Amino acid sequence: MTNEMNTFEKHESEIRAYCRAVPTVFKSSSNAVMIDENNKEFIDFFAGAGVLNFGHNNPKMKEAVIDFIQRDGVVHSLDMFTDVKRDFINTFVKNVLEPRGWADRKVQFTGPTGTNAVEAALKLARKVTGRTEIVAFNRGFHGMTLGALACTANNAFRSSSGVPLNNVIRDTFNDMEALENLRQKMFDLGSGMLPPAGFIVEPVQAEGGVRVATKEWLQGVQKLAKDTGALFILDSIQCGVGRCGSYFSFDDLDVDPDIIILAKGLGGFGTPIGMLVNKAEIDKAWNPGQHTGTFRGQGISFVAGKVGLDYFKDDEFNKQTKRKGNIIRETIDALNSKYDAVKGIRQKGMMLAIDFESAAMTKEITTKCFENGLIIGACSTGEIIKFIPPLTIEEDTLKEGLNRFVKSVEAILG
Helix, strand or coil, X not given: CCHHHHHHHHHCCCCCCHHHHCCCCEEEEEECEEEECCCCEEXXXXXXXXXXXXXXXXHHHHHXXXXXXXXCCCCECXXXXXXXXXXXXXXXXXXXXXXXXXXXXXEEECCCCHHHHHHHHHHHHHHHHCCCCEEEECCCCCCCCHHHHHHCCCHHHHCCCCCCCCCEEEECCCCHHHHHHHHHHHCCCCXXXXXXXXXXXXXXXXXXXXXXXXXXXXXXXXXXXXXXXXXXXXXXXXXXXXXXXXXXXXXXXXXXXXXXEECHHHHCCCCCCCEEEECHHHHCCCCCCCCCCCCCCEHHHHHHHHHHHHCCCCCHHHHHHHHHHHHHHHHHHHHHHHCCCEEEEEEECCEEEEEECCHHHHHHHHHHHHHCCEECEEECCCCEEEECCCCCCCHHHHHHHHHHHHHHHHHHXX
């Protein structure tokens, strides 16, 4: 055990996970590069599990945050009004909601994590409908608190809940035949299936392996939700905030969600915001204080998040995201052609997945990536490597990271 690791090994909980795959101590970071205490440079293709869409220490955000701190801005405010909260909301409405014709929708700040935003969405759906059941889908990931965990499919996460994870109807993601079978059960009085409060869907299943919903299927889910009187909830936590080449991951699918769930990249600087975007008539169901959270008023997140929203004043940033995503795709397409051990590739914007034949193989590759100065992670049940570098990554850094990935794959597969 090295001295630099001794503190963590000795005192930090066994629950730690990511650090086991990336066993070094970092001291600085900038955009898509991290530096450890040995001055080794790592290119970051993981980006805080999708938090750092705008890179480490984004200079525009850093300047805004420093100015905010130096003027004694309100860092914590519960849900009281502040100038920076107003600026964030106004910018979100102008750059995101108004162009979609959604300016009448309500933004609800929750606790700062994605899972808390999911809990709020589930609670609101149940309050609006007076029902208990939620339809969720296989391979979906919605969080680790009990309500969100009940909707999460992966048994590796579910296994430590300690209590039954109830009130969820599980169906098959992106399968029209399964969806039609579900419809028949829901309208069959003899099926014993109760009408649900809501359908919760990731338009792109990020942790599930970058599985992309088709327009036909997602519209079918929306129609079934409407026909059953349930709410249509889209979880865009990891796949949103520009990750898929537009602000929302479902912008090209012609759907009209009742609730949109956002977090991760929304705070911009690596600082947290959890937020719902609710149709106004649904939001009216809330009474004041029915879903609270000590850290709803995150001043630094409002400041940095506003800067993040400014990237979406026009479509240029989204175009660059798609272009960089296609650079990654060219590299992994070449690996797919070269190696039988590559079982599939999926992409939407700048979120990509490459499937290998086993989790053991993937672990060898990601370990070799670390040795070669690349941080990249596995997802699903371990057999898939996911590419989610910062959207702001410089092209030469992106290409060098891809070179390191290819070198690592070739070292393992020969």
